[in-house]
Structures are given as C-alpha cells and as structure tokens.
Amino acid sequence: MADNGGKKPNANAKAKGSGGGGGKKKEVKKETGLGLTKKKDENFGEWYSEVVVHGEMIEYYDISGCYILRPWTMAIWETMQTFFDAEIKKMRIKNCYFPLFVSPAVLEKEKDHIEGFAPEVAWVTKSGKSELEVPIAIRPTSETVMYPYYSKWIRGHRDLPLKLNQWCNVVRWEFSNPTPFIRSREFLWQEGHTAFATKEEADKEVLEILELYRRIYEEYLAIPVVKGKKSENEKFAGGLYTTSVEGATSHCLGQNFAKMFDITFENEKGEKAMIWQNSWAYSTRTIGVMVMVHGDDRGLVLPPKVASVQAIVIPVPYKDVDTEAIFDACLKTVETLNEAGFRVEADLRDNYSPGWKYSHWEMKGVPLRIEIGPKDLKNNQVRCARRDNSAKVDIPMNNLVEEVKEMFAKIQQNLFDVAKQKRDASIQVTRTWDEFTEALNEKKLILAPWCDEKEVEEDVKARTKGEIGAAKSLCSPFDQPDLPEGTLCFASGKPAKKWTYWGRSY
Known part of the structure; x- marks a missing residue:
C-alpha cells in the first residue's frame, strides 16, 4: 500500500500557501501526499504503489484487489479504446454485449478451458439472505458465455464470418499479491470473438489483431514489444495456439470450442462443417506496464499520445508585477494550443507556489510544462520543460503550435x-x-535455444522454482535469430528448434 503521507518536495518546490508559514506547508503536504518515499531501483513494488496513487491514477477500495480507476486513468484507456475500436470496425468487426453471469452447466461444458480459470472464478451464491438453488459464476472470460449463441446464429456459410467484440469488465478472483492494473480482481478489457469457415481466414486475422496490439504498445504507450508465439504450456486454455506481444494476446482457438458447443454450418457444397474460431483481448493491464516502464523517482511519465493533459501552463509571477497580464497570457496559450488540437490546461491556483505546481504535475506525468513569467511576457515567449528528460527551451509565442507539436x-x-x-x-x-540460471537470478530477459517440448518446459519450471517464482517461457519470436545447425537446447541437450524468450513468473 502507498504511504499517503508522502515526503516533502524539493526545496524549490515547497508549498507556500496563501498565508505562508510552516503550519500551512504541513496542511498542504497532508492534503496532496506530494513526493515519493520509495525509489524505483530500491523498492520497485512500493514505488509502483505510490506512483499510481499519488499520480491520481487509482484509489484503493475497501475490497482487496479491487481499485477505483480515476479520470487520469480512464482518459488513457479511452484513447486506446478510440484507436482500437476504429481499427476493428475497418475489419468489419461489430460491437456487442453479453451478460456478466454464467451458468455452471455452460461454464463447465468446456473442461480444458475452465480448468485454466477455475481457481479465479467468482461465484454468486446468495440473493439477499436466500441461498441460490444454483450458484451463478461471474465471467472470467466470455467464450462459454458467447459460444452457445454462435451455435444458434451460425447455420450456413452465408452466416460467416461472424466477428464480434465487446468492451466489458471481467472478474478473476486473484489471491496472490494483488497489484493495481497488473493483478486485480476486476479489470476492463475488450474481447473479440470471431468465427470463420476456414483456418486460413482465422490465421490471417490472428496476426492482423496482433499488429494492432503492437501499435497500441509501441505507437501509443511508447513501449517496445516482441511479437511471437506462446508455448503449448503457456497458450490459452482450450485454444489451438496463442500469439502475443506479452501484454496482449491473439488466440486461434481452432475447432475445439466449435466441437464442444456444436457450432457447425453448411458449406457451399451442402456439407456440414465445423467453424474455425479466434479470440483476442487487451486490458487495463497495459496501463500498468506503461507506468512501470516509463515512471521515475518523481512519479509518472506519460507519453503525449495518451496523456489526459499533454501540457500544463503555469504562471510564474513575481512581486510587484502585473499578474493579471501573466494569467491572461496563460489562458491565451491554452486557447491557442487547444484550438490546434492539443490537450492543454492552465494551473492558475493562487494558493500554491509555482515550484509546488511543478512537482505536482511532474508527479502526474504531464509530458510538457509551459511556464510564463514577466520576462517571458516581455519577450513574447514561453519556457517549456520536458517531463521525459527535464530539458528546457524558450519558444517564441508566434511559433508556439509548430514547436509544441x-x-x-x-x-x-x-x-x-x-x-x-x-x-x-x-x-x-x-x-x-x-x-x-545465472541470468535468471540476475532478473534478465533470457533468449535461449529450445527444443520446444512440453515436458522440458515443465522440468525447467520445477528446477527453477523458488521464493520469487519459477522460470517460464514467454514467447518464441516470429523474427527468429539465426540458429546454427547443431545448436542444442539449453535445458535438455536435445536439438534446438527455435529461440525462445524466458523470464520469471512472479
């Protein structure tokens, strides 16, 4: 949990308050929790908890593992949603919504699938004070919710492809180390469920969706990813194969669910055939990854593409200067930049010093700070300070839009x-x-030659199991490095078939 008391900001960022004096400073500190008490490299877990709370991304809720997503977070989620929703609509994928509740009979119909989620399934057992005759599950994912109706809707080849997506929440009752965004009991996501007449169509879509996930991570969240395929042990429960960028997955389900839910169609030859299915999803977990990758000891660092506020304008008045003119210049700057399509606000609060505001907005990760003081007013310029590298530059007002862009x-x-x-x-x-094992203990991301055998992967997990988690395969990258003939698997000594990334499961 975060220490809500926080720590005093730097000397140049102390809150003076409207009345000045030590008492006022103490009150402001208590109100805002300004300043982190933990450092990223020294105590990553506690640093992360402080950042997401003090950065006003989440608030802790009175049920463990559940979190309130504040507007600062929802704006990021909505930006990604806007991009992704528009792209899948270009692919003729339509949005829908299925209920949150699942009957036990349907949930347990697909044995292999539900075994992968069984420990995390939450159940409703009461209505008021009365016990339900039949408990109702809350969806951990929606294959078993949706596919009985695919069976109903798909009759002939003209009903295909059926391509649906829903934006919803799911519940997975995590019991170990709940972490905001990363391991929460309820989270937001999109989940796509598509059905095709042929495997070729399904295979094509799997990679198209994976490319959209790459774009979310790399173009919006500024996080490099590796596209690849999961091992048999790590693939989606009940699926044929799983592709991944590690923070989002696109699965080819093959025909397993079609068999279990009797989803068949009459093909063009008048023959009965099984459909081929995909499912794919990314969640609010992506936001947690962004925080971990870019954040520093001053708090959040947000990429401009997803930041709720891309630039904050702060007046820097001195004694005996025309503060009204400075405030007017700030408002004019905001207006100019907003009209140009940027997301910009001004912090005109007079009960905080400019230094305190600097630290506050740095904590929230705003990409750019724009300062306007008497000198700037005189020279018809603004001073810009970047959050990512702290670089500062003076920009003429008449060239503001181009320079900020x-x-x-x-x-x-x-x-x-x-x-x-x-x-x-x-x-x-x-x-x-x-x-x-040496690289594993040094917490490295390991690339090793592997024989691609389930038993060998299980043996690796067993041999490396410890207090901080066992080794697990992450993915075999599509872009494979050269594998010289005669290369042996690092774990079994058998001939290696591919290079695979490995890490620890925490």
Whole structure:
C-alpha cells in the first residue's frame, strides 16, 4: 500500500500557501501526499504503489484487489479504446454485449478451458439472505458465455464470418499479491470473438489483431514489444495456439470450442462443417506496464499520445508585477494550443507556489510544462520543460503550435527509444543451463535455444522454482535469430528448434 503521507518536495518546490508559514506547508503536504518515499531501483513494488496513487491514477477500495480507476486513468484507456475500436470496425468487426453471469452447466461444458480459470472464478451464491438453488459464476472470460449463441446464429456459410467484440469488465478472483492494473480482481478489457469457415481466414486475422496490439504498445504507450508465439504450456486454455506481444494476446482457438458447443454450418457444397474460431483481448493491464516502464523517482511519465493533459501552463509571477497580464497570457496559450488540437490546461491556483505546481504535475506525468513569467511576457515567449528528460527551451509565442507539436513527437519517440535501450540491455543470450540460471537470478530477459517440448518446459519450471517464482517461457519470436545447425537446447541437450524468450513468473 502507498504511504499517503508522502515526503516533502524539493526545496524549490515547497508549498507556500496563501498565508505562508510552516503550519500551512504541513496542511498542504497532508492534503496532496506530494513526493515519493520509495525509489524505483530500491523498492520497485512500493514505488509502483505510490506512483499510481499519488499520480491520481487509482484509489484503493475497501475490497482487496479491487481499485477505483480515476479520470487520469480512464482518459488513457479511452484513447486506446478510440484507436482500437476504429481499427476493428475497418475489419468489419461489430460491437456487442453479453451478460456478466454464467451458468455452471455452460461454464463447465468446456473442461480444458475452465480448468485454466477455475481457481479465479467468482461465484454468486446468495440473493439477499436466500441461498441460490444454483450458484451463478461471474465471467472470467466470455467464450462459454458467447459460444452457445454462435451455435444458434451460425447455420450456413452465408452466416460467416461472424466477428464480434465487446468492451466489458471481467472478474478473476486473484489471491496472490494483488497489484493495481497488473493483478486485480476486476479489470476492463475488450474481447473479440470471431468465427470463420476456414483456418486460413482465422490465421490471417490472428496476426492482423496482433499488429494492432503492437501499435497500441509501441505507437501509443511508447513501449517496445516482441511479437511471437506462446508455448503449448503457456497458450490459452482450450485454444489451438496463442500469439502475443506479452501484454496482449491473439488466440486461434481452432475447432475445439466449435466441437464442444456444436457450432457447425453448411458449406457451399451442402456439407456440414465445423467453424474455425479466434479470440483476442487487451486490458487495463497495459496501463500498468506503461507506468512501470516509463515512471521515475518523481512519479509518472506519460507519453503525449495518451496523456489526459499533454501540457500544463503555469504562471510564474513575481512581486510587484502585473499578474493579471501573466494569467491572461496563460489562458491565451491554452486557447491557442487547444484550438490546434492539443490537450492543454492552465494551473492558475493562487494558493500554491509555482515550484509546488511543478512537482505536482511532474508527479502526474504531464509530458510538457509551459511556464510564463514577466520576462517571458516581455519577450513574447514561453519556457517549456520536458517531463521525459527535464530539458528546457524558450519558444517564441508566434511559433508556439509548430514547436509544441514537434516537441510532443520528440518526447514520444524518446520514451520509446529509452525503453528499447533498457529492454535490449536486459536481454541475455544463454546457451547452457548454467548460463540460464545465472541470468535468471540476475532478473534478465533470457533468449535461449529450445527444443520446444512440453515436458522440458515443465522440468525447467520445477528446477527453477523458488521464493520469487519459477522460470517460464514467454514467447518464441516470429523474427527468429539465426540458429546454427547443431545448436542444442539449453535445458535438455536435445536439438534446438527455435529461440525462445524466458523470464520469471512472479
């Protein structure tokens, strides 16, 4: 849990308050929790908790593992939703909504699928004080909710493809180490469920959706990803195969669910055939990944593309100056930038010092701070300070829109480049078991040659199991490095078939 008391901001960011004095400072500190008490490199878990609370992304709720998503978070989610929804509509995928509740008979119909979710399924057992005759499950995912109706709606080849998506919440009753965004008992997501006449159509869509997920991560959240395929052990329960960018997955379900729910159609030859299905989803977990990748010891760092407020304008008045003229310049700057299509606000509160405001908006991760003081007013300019690298530059007012647009592009690209450099630096290529375990203990992202056998992966998990979690395969990248003939699997000594990324499951 975050320490809501916080810590005093830097000397140049102390709150003076309207009346000044130590008492007022203490009151402001208590109100805002300004300043982090933990450092990212020293206590990552507690740092993360502080950042998402002090950055006003979430508030803790009185049910463990459930969190209030504040407007600062919802604006990010809505930006990603707007992009993704428009793209899937271009693919003729339509939105729908299915109920939250699932009957036990339907949920348990697909054994392999529900076994993967059984420990996380929440059940409604009472109505008021009366016990329900038959308990009702709350969806952990919607295959078993939707597919009985696909069976009803799909009769002939003219009913295909059937391509539906829903924006909804799901409940997975996590019991171990709930973490905002990353491991919560309820979260928001989209889930697409599509049906085709042929495997070729399904395979094509799997990769098209995966590319959209790559774009969300790389173009919007400025996080580099690796597109690849999950192992048999790590694939979606009940599916044929799973592709991934690690924060979002696109599954080919094959015909397993079609068999279980009797989803058949009459093809063009008049023959009865099974459909081919896909399912795919990304969730609010993506936001947690963004916080972890870009955040620093001052708080959130938001990419301009998803930031609720892309720039904050702050007046910097001195004694005996025309504050009204400075405030007017701030409002004019906001108006100009908003008219140009940017998301910009001014912080004109007079009970906080400019320094305190700097720290406050830095904590919330606003990409750009625009300062206007007497000197700026005189020179018809503004001073801009970037959140990502703290660089400052003076910009003429008559060139403001073009300069700010370019600055946002540079911030977005720099966040991606820095994240990629850190990611690449953390990758360790290993070829032997000893090299693998050493890299694992150093918390590296490991790329190792693998024989692609389920039993070997299970053995790796068993041999590496410890207090901080066992090793697990992440994905085999589509873009495979060269695998010289005779290369052996790091774990079994058998001939290697592919390179695969590995890490610890925490």
